[in-house]
Amino acid sequence: MITRSSALLQRPETPGADVTPLTLQSAWQNQLSRAIRDPRELCRRLGLDDTWLPGAEGGHALFEVRVPEAFLARMRPGDPHDPLLRQVLPLSAEGESVPGYVADPLEEAAHTPGPGLIHKYAGRVLLIASPACAVNCRYCFRRHFPYDANSPSRAQWEGSLDTLRSDPSIREAILSGGDPLAASDRQLAWLVERLEAIPHLERLRLHTRLPVVIPDRVDDVLLDWLGNTRLQKVMVLHINHAQEIDQAVVEACARLKAAGVTLLNQ
Numbered sequence: 001m002i003t004r005s006s007a008l009l010q011r012p013e014t015p016g017a018d019v020t021p022l023t024l025q026s027a028w029q030n031q032l033s034r035a036i037r038d039p040r041e042l043c044r045r046l047g048l049d050d051t052w053l054p055g056a057e058g059g060h061a062l063f064e065v066r067v068p069e070a071f072l073a074r075m076r077p078g079d080p081h082d083p084l085l086r087q088v089l090p091l092s093a094e095g096e097s098v099p100g101y102v103a104d105p106l107e108e109a110a111h112t113p114g115p116g117l118i119h120k121y122a123g124r125v126l127l128i129a130s131p132a133c134a135v136n137c138r139y140c141f142r143r144h145f146p147y148d149a150n151s152p153s154r155a156q157w158e159g160s161l162d163t164l165r166s167d168p169s170i171r172e173a174i175l176s177g178g179d180p181l182a183a184s185d186r187q188l189a190w191l192v193e194r195l196e197a198i199p200h201l202e203r204l205r206l207h208t209r210l211p212v213v214i215p216d217r218v219d220d221v222l223l224d225w226l227g228n229t230r231l232q233k234v235m236v237l238h239i240n241h242a243q244e245i246d247q248a249v250v251e252a253c254a255r256l257k258a259a260g261v262t263l264l265n266q
């Protein structure tokens, strides 16, 4: 199984790689590194009875559990049907074979002109800016995505960016993943600096759950590079239920808006 963790270990120089020593980590990186990755621990913390454990452990073997504490804190203890928990709790049904199931439902493999690049629609290109996520959602359509082949080094990024440089019809760059904001600000600023040097690019779009699952991700360092790019900035959050929105999420969204970011939700 290719996991986001293994992709990170294999490519320490990728934008998604967190090679910052523990003592130098920012608050959000610290929370990311302490996320729950044990299905037994997830069930224990929420007071779920043992009937949920076999499914949780079976699903975890297929796609690992990852739940940051800030997201866990919004779940109702003792409620196996909590809408936030249901997004992250593996169930035994994940191991069932279903006719017609495919590992690449968006047929992205057929639209990958270079490592880390998906070009499926006219006028826009998607960049896999990080193979990692802050939360692993059970419904993820990229759970089988070949991150090991799409975690470019900086030198490989230059080759992929040539695709954008040579096509003036491309007006929008979409940072995706994984979760693009799981990458360090240093790496993201490096990538965005190259994007904004492409004269025909007008818009930068980020698809991310990080401002929701770890609101501390929206810190001054992020707002500095994001707020100062010449590109129009659009951030598409991924909020599935009203209970995900607590005061910290509201404040993170307000900070993004104040930095000139247009916020959307999918």
Ligand code: SF4
Residues within 6 Å of the ligand: 132, 133, 134, 135, 136, 137, 139, 140, 141, 142, 143, 177, 178, 179, 209
């Ligand atoms: S954050 Fe997005 S990419 Fe990551 S597991 Fe969830 S849905 Fe998939």
